Amino acid sequence: MITIHQPRRLVVGAGSIGEVGAWAGQVGSTLVIATPVTSRFADSLKLSGKVALFDAIPGEPDIATLDAALEAARNARPDLVVGLGGGSVMDVAKLVAALWDSGQALADVAGPNRVAGRNTRLAQVATTAGTGSEAGIRSLITDPTRGSKIAVESPHMIADLAVLDPELTYSVPPAVTAATGVDAMAHCVEAFTNRKAHRMIDGFARMGFNLVGKYLARAVRDGEDTEAREGMMLASYYGGICLGPVNTAAGHAISYPLGTLLHLPHGLANAIIFPHVLAFNQPAVVAKTAEVADALGLGKDLSQRDLLSAAKDFCAGLGIEMSLAANGAKAGDLPRFAADAHAIRRLMDNNPVDMSEADVLEIYRAAL
Numbered sequence: 001m002i003t004i005h006q007p008r009r010l011v012v013g014a015g016s017i018g019e020v021g022a023w024a025g026q027v028g029s030t031l032v033i034a035t036p037v038t039s040r041f042a043d044s045l046k047l048s049g050k051v052a053l054f055d056a057i058p059g060e061p062d063i064a065t066l067d068a069a070l071e072a073a074r075n076a077r078p079d080l081v082v083g084l085g086g087g088s089v090m091d092v093a094k095l096v097a098a099l100w101d102s103g104q105a106l107a108d109v110a111g112p113n114r115v116a117g118r119n120t121r122l123a124q125v126a127t128t129a130g131t132g133s134e135a136g137i138r139s140l141i142t143d144p145t146r147g148s149k150i151a152v153e154s155p156h157m158i159a160d161l162a163v164l165d166p167e168l169t170y171s172v173p174p175a176v177t178a179a180t181g182v183d184a185m186a187h188c189v190e191a192f193t194n195r196k197a198h199r200m201i202d203g204f205a206r207m208g209f210n211l212v213g214k215y216l217a218r219a220v221r222d223g224e225d226t227e228a229r230e231g232m233m234l235a236s237y238y239g240g241i242c243l244g245p246v247n248t249a250a251g252h253a254i255s256y257p258l259g260t261l262l263h264l265p266h267g268l269a270n271a272i273i274f275p276h277v278l279a280f281n282q283p284a285v286v287a288k289t290a291e292v293a294d295a296l297g298l299g300k301d302l303s304q305r306d307l308l309s310a311a312k313d314f315c316a317g318l319g320i321e322m323s324l325a326a327n328g329a330k331a332g333d334l335p336r337f338a339a340d341a342h343a344i345r346r347l348m349d350n351n352p353v354d355m356s357e358a359d360v361l362e363i364y365r366a367a368l
């Protein structure tokens with residue numbers, strides 16, 4: 001049995017950001033959550049009424065970021081919260097919409113189904129194609145003292161409106177397009193090959209990784225290729241649906257310490273690890289792995305070793321620096337990374353084949 005949550009309304013297409021105002025209607029007060037880069041799209045939302053902007057969202061939002069955004073909301077007293085950005089922005093927007101006027105703090109809602117409710121409408125306008133955060137009910141906030149992520153999940157965090165406007169992603173640089181695109185694919189592939197895989201989610205996953213195979217290289221090559229950008233936004237959205245009832249597995253678990261401890265962007269961390277986990281898992285999910293390899297143009301009937309090298313070439317061909325050492329990791333860091341990754345049981349337990357701490361360390365070493 002699975003349960004799927006999706007936004008109440010979804011608008012897809014070039015120029016669709018302008019639909020937000022019409023959907024919102026007369027609103028007393030809106031809080032737009034953004035970054036210094038995405039805040040320039042705020043006027044395109046065409047909102048009426050009082051609009052407050054909070055744009056101090058960094059790449060990896062932590063507890064202090066959320067607290068500052070909640071403070072901005074308590075000042076603005078919004079009827080509508082708009083997340084205008086990538087996953088970091090949208091994750092914060094979900095929590096702000098649900099918590100700003102409630103008695104609950106982050107610690108009260110960590111984990112599944114602990115948010116009491118939500119009084120404020122929520123619109124999510126994605127400006128990257130990667131996280132699929134607009135599709136789902138989960139938020140990840142970094143706890144800097146523990147160096148780990150706090151996951152909050154609640155149906156009260158689903159968007160009333162989600163907007164996928166490919167024009168908002170035109171200016172995403174090629175390197176970020178590549179890394180976040182591989183992250184979107186990883187959401188699909190890790191759900192597809194998951195111990196908890198479900199055939200309905202498999203359908204979304206297939207649509208997602210096939211779109212990545214078709215469009216990611218095009219979107220990297222020409223940022224204003226609308227068809228390719230829209231294809232990647234859909235892949236990201238489908239990946240977001242995969243994250244809901246099935247979620248990711250070892251690939252994301254192994255990537256997280258690279259974000260929390262090495263401070264690599266989430267997409268890049270996942271892109272570096274993706275080929276290694278795809279190949280490691282191959283013997284346990286032969287047919288599904290072959291389907292992924294075919295969709296990405298990696299080849300047919302590949303050995304584990306050839307699959308690893310073809311998947312690495314796929315990522316490197318998009319311009320992604322695939323070496324952990326080149327991204328600042330030292331050999332001495334790896335045992336700590338391995339211990340942390342192996343301890344993320346909520347994801348590791350989803351992997352189609354058990355991975356020991358030594359296996360994880362071996363993957364980091366191979367990626368170094």
Ligand SMILES: [Fe+2]
Nearest residue numbers: 131183187270
């Ligand atoms: Fe991800």
